Amino acid sequence: MPLGKLESGVSAARPNINPVIQQDALADLDSAVADFERDQLLWASGYLAGLAVARATSPAQRPVAPAEAPAPASSTEPAAPWTVLYATETGNSRFVAQELAEAMSAAGQTAKLVDARDYRPATLKQERQLLLVVATHGLGDPPEGTEAFFEYLLGSRAPRLPQLSFAVLALGDSSYEDFCEAGRQVDARLAELGAVRLLPRVECDLDFESDADAWTKRVVEQARARDGVHIAPVHTLRAAPTAPSYSRRHPFQAELLTNQKLTGRGSSKDVRHVELSLEDSGLSYQPGDSLGVVANNPAPLVEQFLEYLGESPSADVSIGQEALTLGEALRSRLELTNATRSFVQAHARNSASADLAALADDPRALAKYLKSNQIIDILRQYPAALSAQQLVASLSKLTPRLYSIASSLDANPDEAHLTVAVVSYTRDGYAHFGAASNFLAAGPSTVPVYVEPNDHFRLPQDSAAPIIMVGPGTGIAPFRAFVEQRRHQAAVGKSWLFFGDRTRRNDFLYQLEWQRYLKEGALTRLDVAFSRDQAEKVYVQHRLRERGAQVYAWLMDGAHVYVCGDAEHMAGDVHQALLDIVAEHSGRSADHAVSLLSDLKTQGRYQRDVY
Amino acid sequence: MSDPSNKPVTEVEDIKARSAHLRGTLAESLADPVTGSIAPDDTQISKFHGIYQQDDRETRVERTKQKLEPDYSFMIRARVPAGICTPAQWLALQQIAADHSNGELRLTTRQAVQLHGVLKGDLRTTMRRINDALLDTFAACGDVNRNVGCTPLAENAEVHRRASRWAARISEHLTPRTRAYHEIWLAGSPLPGNEPEHEPIYGATYLPRKFKIALAIPPLNDVDVFAQDLGFIAVERFGKLIGFNVAVGGGMGMSHGEPATYPRLADVIGFCSPAASVAVAEAVVKIQRDFGDRTDRKHARLKYTIDDRGLDWFVDELGRRGVHLRAAVPVDFEQTGDRFGWSEDSDGLWHATLYVPGGRVVDNEKTRLQTGLSAIARILKGEFRITPNQNLIISRIEDTQKEEIQRLITEHGLDLWRDAAPVRRNALACVALPTCGLAMAEAERYLPQFIGKVEELLARHGLSEQDLLVRITGCPNGCARPYLADVGLVGKAPGRYNLMLGGGAVGARLNQGYRENLSEERIVDELDRLLADFVGNRDSGEPFSDYLHRAGILESQPHG
Ligand code: SRM
Numbered sequence A: 001m002p003l004g005k006l007e008s009g010v011s012a013a014r015p016n017i018n019p020v021i022q023q024d025a026l027a028d029l030d031s032a033v034a035d036f037e038r039d040q041l042l043w044a045s046g047y048l049a050g051l052a053v054a055r056a057t058s059p060a061q062r063p064v065a066p067a068e069a070p071a072p073a074s075s076t077e078p079a080a081p082w083t084v085l086y087a088t089e090t091g092n093s094r095f096v097a098q099e100l101a102e103a104m105s106a107a108g109q110t111a112k113l114v115d116a117r118d119y120r121p122a123t124l125k126q127e128r129q130l131l132l133v134v135a136t137h138g139l140g141d142p143p144e145g146t147e148a149f150f151e152y153l154l155g156s157r158a159p160r161l162p163q164l165s166f167a168v169l170a171l172g173d174s175s176y177e178d179f180c181e182a183g184r185q186v187d188a189r190l191a192e193l194g195a196v197r198l199l200p201r202v203e204c205d206l207d208f209e210s211d212a213d214a215w216t217k218r219v220v221e222q223a224r225a226r227d228g229v230h231i232a233p234v235h236t237l238r239a240a241p242t243a244p245s246y247s248r249r250h251p252f253q254a255e256l257l258t259n260q261k262l263t264g265r266g267s268s269k270d271v272r273h274v275e276l277s278l279e280d281s282g283l284s285y286q287p288g289d290s291l292g293v294v295a296n297n298p299a300p301l302v303e304q305f306l307e308y309l310g311e312s313p314s315a316d317v318s319i320g321q322e323a324l325t326l327g328e329a330l331r332s333r334l335e336l337t338n339a340t341r342s343f344v345q346a347h348a349r350n351s352a353s354a355d356l357a358a359l360a361d362d363p364r365a366l367a368k369y370l371k372s373n374q375i376i377d378i379l380r381q382y383p384a385a386l387s388a389q390q391l392v393a394s395l396s397k398l399t400p401r402l403y404s405i406a407s408s409l410d411a412n413p414d415e416a417h418l419t420v421a422v423v424s425y426t427r428d429g430y431a432h433f434g435a436a437s438n439f440l441a442a443g444p445s446t447v448p449v450y451v452e453p454n455d456h457f458r459l460p461q462d463s464a465a466p467i468i469m470v471g472p473g474t475g476i477a478p479f480r481a482f483v484e485q486r487r488h489q490a491a492v493g494k495s496w497l498f499f500g501d502r503t504r505r506n507d508f509l510y511q512l513e514w515q516r517y518l519k520e521g522a523l524t525r526l527d528v529a530f531s532r533d534q535a536e537k538v539y540v541q542h543r544l545r546e547r548g549a550q551v552y553a554w555l556m557d558g559a560h561v562y563v564c565g566d567a568e569h570m571a572g573d574v575h576q577a578l579l580d581i582v583a584e585h586s587g588r589s590a591d592h593a594v595s596l597l598s599d600l601k602t603q604g605r606y607q608r609d610v611y
Numbered sequence B: 001m002s003d004p005s006n007k008p009v010t011e012v013e014d015i016k017a018r019s020a021h022l023r024g025t026l027a028e029s030l031a032d033p034v035t036g037s038i039a040p041d042d043t044q045i046s047k048f049h050g051i052y053q054q055d056d057r058e059t060r061v062e063r064t065k066q067k068l069e070p071d072y073s074f075m076i077r078a079r080v081p082a083g084i085c086t087p088a089q090w091l092a093l094q095q096i097a098a099d100h101s102n103g104e105l106r107l108t109t110r111q112a113v114q115l116h117g118v119l120k121g122d123l124r125t126t127m128r129r130i131n132d133a134l135l136d137t138f139a140a141c142g143d144v145n146r147n148v149g150c151t152p153l154a155e156n157a158e159v160h161r162r163a164s165r166w167a168a169r170i171s172e173h174l175t176p177r178t179r180a181y182h183e184i185w186l187a188g189s190p191l192p193g194n195e196p197e198h199e200p201i202y203g204a205t206y207l208p209r210k211f212k213i214a215l216a217i218p219p220l221n222d223v224d225v226f227a228q229d230l231g232f233i234a235v236e237r238f239g240k241l242i243g244f245n246v247a248v249g250g251g252m253g254m255s256h257g258e259p260a261t262y263p264r265l266a267d268v269i270g271f272c273s274p275a276a277s278v279a280v281a282e283a284v285v286k287i288q289r290d291f292g293d294r295t296d297r298k299h300a301r302l303k304y305t306i307d308d309r310g311l312d313w314f315v316d317e318l319g320r321r322g323v324h325l326r327a328a329v330p331v332d333f334e335q336t337g338d339r340f341g342w343s344e345d346s347d348g349l350w351h352a353t354l355y356v357p358g359g360r361v362v363d364n365e366k367t368r369l370q371t372g373l374s375a376i377a378r379i380l381k382g383e384f385r386i387t388p389n390q391n392l393i394i395s396r397i398e399d400t401q402k403e404e405i406q407r408l409i410t411e412h413g414l415d416l417w418r419d420a421a422p423v424r425r426n427a428l429a430c431v432a433l434p435t436c437g438l439a440m441a442e443a444e445r446y447l448p449q450f451i452g453k454v455e456e457l458l459a460r461h462g463l464s465e466q467d468l469l470v471r472i473t474g475c476p477n478g479c480a481r482p483y484l485a486d487v488g489l490v491g492k493a494p495g496r497y498n499l500m501l502g503g504g505a506v507g508a509r510l511n512q513g514y515r516e517n518l519s520e521e522r523i524v525d526e527l528d529r530l531l532a533d534f535v536g537n538r539d540s541g542e543p544f545s546d547y548l549h550r551a552g553i554l555e556s557q558p559h560g
């Protein structure tokens, strides 16, 4: 169907409904399912999807099927291949997608795993069965580096996709206003383009694992159902990538070698340099990768929960089927700081609070509230006489935290270094703790870790290419790895670091090392912005602007630009600064700047790792 | 004795020569954002501008582990000729200290004022504000003439007025001429006009070493005139200042284990009229410029120039430069300590000499010097005078203000002199730790505790009213002039001091090394024993130091 028609088919009354179906047909369908429970609706959607597939396989119904489309499933032919596409920034979606691909292979399906950043959108037309795992970042934005895919899919160039069956798993964090927005958009748009939804979209919160597992199971079941009774022989088109031996599920117990405070006595912050041993783990990483830390909750925080409950740590509770003590559950199993929407809902019930229930239903208010309220704050603000089990049941699973690796493995064999800002503050008279950062700062003898690769935050292949690194605060971490790596390689490429923090005196992370690298030439330039060293606030973007002419000259000279650190303000401000710099110094329009930066992104010359 | 002829000049001489009249690369150093320090060479040049780079020695090791550079900050010394400043200047200094330093003004043994803990980023603003207050810091340190001291209080107001004016004139006359100070700190960029600069008195490499001048008005020798490179001793006849006895070649600094370095008392070489004092000062400075040893900074003070060539040579050299002195006039000194509390001068104006422990203008449980002094400064019609004993005089108080100021003094607990025993309020200690980079042991922070021990000893021996002069320095450089004390403690290592005994004769007799490298316990033991001996065997009215000499416990010296 031509695009124009598609658009005109959108009825004003029901703009969000799939336009491939006629208004009255849709009304019939609505009434047919009007009495269905949620589960029944879900089942029906799968049923209908099955019908669709069955019809699509009859030759008469396949006018748009591409020539190389796989043969219809039958008991004698191999099943149609699946593409598992993920859009990730911090690796969760990749993790889920990997497990899915493996499960599909194990079930005899042919499954190909692809990163949305590497995916050529034009191949969508050829896809038959697409499974998408999509994370949301920024403020409801797609993950860094996947913009091109999203622009194509959501834009007017996207083709009709009636041949396609799909399912979307959306990853997000309900403490953001635009929960799972990227996943929602992909899901809606594919349907809009005529693709057939195999399963309703599932939205996962921070504790995505159990929902993702359940979804994976259902996808596999669907795949089997689509094959009919046939059990395909166990073979895969392409071996699913070998999962690292250690993962978020099976972290490596890394020995803590160093836990050194980096901020001076007069600092208002506590930032740690943490060195971990990877000896005998077989783990390896590249500069740009992160380390996942599977922390235990800090003891004083667990204490606050026990106090709230008035329970002893030895009380019996269960998580799912597993029986364990309350102390153990709070210490190592449950998320005690970051609240999710489902926790807010559960606690609204437990505390019989209409206010809290209303809050859970207002994404904007909820997002704002959760930004500065931890679980313990919610418990205190909405007191409830909870049993230990009630509380445990309302909490989600403890999620690992990521930290950019601050070292080069070549320069520090068998080690991984982190730069950790310790989250701790007092509110309403209570000490508050960030779970993982305090776990690390307390100096445990071992730290459970896994490597979270980030292929989209990499030094240039060409070690002679200049690099510009913008890393205020703990954003400095990967750049320590970059510079160590380039120094180790005796790379000739110029390097320019922009760092910022509160004061030069006490917050200049790795100051002595930068001074040495500058002297040695391993670092070509260093510009610093210390916001509290003068009356007016100065940040890295101001320094970039001050040096605009040279920044532009470096860019024209082939420099790669890296930005790491705060996502909320910094990344946007730096982006704007770069746009303005390009516009000003190229002497061309703002549009030119936009397209130049987006070209740089596409070429991998503008990479960001922001959190 | 070194032979200057075939030894290369010191590195500092090269730095000065390269500095383009004290500019160095200070402007670049200030602009370097990656460090809170200035370039190593510039740390020499900055001194001429009154600025010392320091770092917190207590956090050095810790910060290295934190991958942070040392906690650099700067000490700024404002020049206050004769120690006199107006209430407006005082208020400005207090405010500048509050805004840009560790908050505390520190009065020095040369009647100047120091700010500690100024960060590099605040240097320029601080310097500008000091300048706005009509003070400067130029030549407060460095190889030039330093703050010119003068006895801050005399019964004869006219004599004090004239003497202090001469101090200011000498100071002014010997101030370097380079525009570097103005350029770097005030203008922030090179000044227009590029006529070559000329230092008529100093030349391009200034002096081989620091140079110090002070004027004493007998009977007070509070400035320790014999510890100066050049001392002027006021001579008064019929209530008028008729001139000065001239003393040359004093100095305190020495180094442990280096016998070629030593403290030395200045020699009185004659008398000059008041008006000639400026010319005398210039000639003495120029001799030192031409003959001082530029090959060894430990041998570069005037005292060594004189000892190497002889006093006669020196007097002849003065003559060759047109300075002919008359015979010195005999004068008598009575004390080196301050006269605390209220006194009235010949003009009928009042002066209140306050005891400022450690020279620190602070608010604490015992006293509210900061608040009290600013309250006084806001109303005072007179002036403030800093004493060479790190104390402060509220000066030239009119009758009409006396009561109110007395009330403010009491209200803010500024009358610490009342309860402090003589041994405490006369004692002196240098800054030392944590800021002084040369300190080997505590001094200022340790003094109150040590005095407590001495008070106990004195009480035990029935000597509570004994006026024993105790001075402590953290190293042998002698910033609190410890070699002139009855009991001098000179830092050797943390908690260890050389015990010096037998000075204390109104600043005209050096003490002697008695025991080395002692702990507090050992020092107290030694003093206990000696005091017992003293109480048993002294002649009536005999001072402790005199007794030590007479009893042969110390060998007698030519001076004294
Ligand atoms: C503040 C003050 C001591 C005090 O507690 O008041 C002081 C403090 C320092 N003196 Fe001094 N001197 C101070 C009076 C003296 C005196 C006493 C005097 O001049 O009447 C002496 C002994 C007299 C003399 O010069 O011989 C003195 C002899 C030294 C020396 C040894 C000089 C020598 O030629 O032997 C040094 C080290 C040096 O110059 O190399 C020194 C160096 C220093 C420095 C600047 C350390 C340095 O070079 O890094 C100290 C700064 C410490 C700090 O953190 O503030 N200071 N210094 C006095 C400031 C006077 C002023 O306002 O100008």
Ligand SMILES: Cc1cc2nc3c(=O)[nH]c(=O)nc-3n(C[C@H](O)[C@H](O)[C@H](O)COP(=O)(O)OP(=O)(O)OC[C@H]3O[C@@H](n4cnc5c(N)ncnc54)[C@H](O)[C@@H]3O)c2cc1C
Binding pocket: A090, A290, A337, A338, A370, A371, A372, A373, A374, A401, A402, A403, A404, A405, A418, A419, A420, A421, A422, A423, A425, A433, A434, A435, A436, A437, A438, A474, A475, A477, A609, A610, A611
């Ligand atoms: C790719 C990536 C790389 C990262 N790299 C680094 C790194 O190199 N270094 C680093 O330190 N971190 C890094 N982070 C962040 C890190 O993963 C953690 O989020 C961070 O350390 C906090 O975790 P926590 O468990 O200590 O705190 P949590 O237990 O997660 O607690 C944080 C919560 O506390 C509350 N909170 C925190 N501060 C306040 C406050 N001032 N007022 C009110 N409420 C507050 C908020 O609700 C917040 O959500 C990275 C994150 C990502 C995604």
Ligand SMILES: Cc1cc2nc3c(=O)[nH]c(=O)nc-3n(C[C@H](O)[C@H](O)[C@H](O)COP(=O)(O)O)c2cc1C
Binding pocket: A087, A088, A089, A090, A091, A092, A093, A094, A135, A136, A137, A138, A139, A140, A141, A143, A171, A172, A173, A174, A176, A177, A178, A179, A180, A181, A205, A206, A208, A567, A610, A611
């Ligand atoms: C900087 C940042 C911004 C985020 N913004 C959102 C958001 O707007 N909406 C949302 O639902 N989740 C948001 N999230 C949560 C992520 O979607 C969630 O952590 C997800 O598990 C990440 O998946 P990934 O590891 O595959 O990138 C954000 C996470 C980060 C680190």
Ligand code: SF4
Binding pocket: B430, B431, B432, B433, B436, B437, B438, B439, B440, B443, B473, B474, B475, B476, B477, B478, B479, B480
């Ligand atoms: S005597 Fe030594 S320790 Fe004391 S201030 Fe002077 S140089 Fe520093």
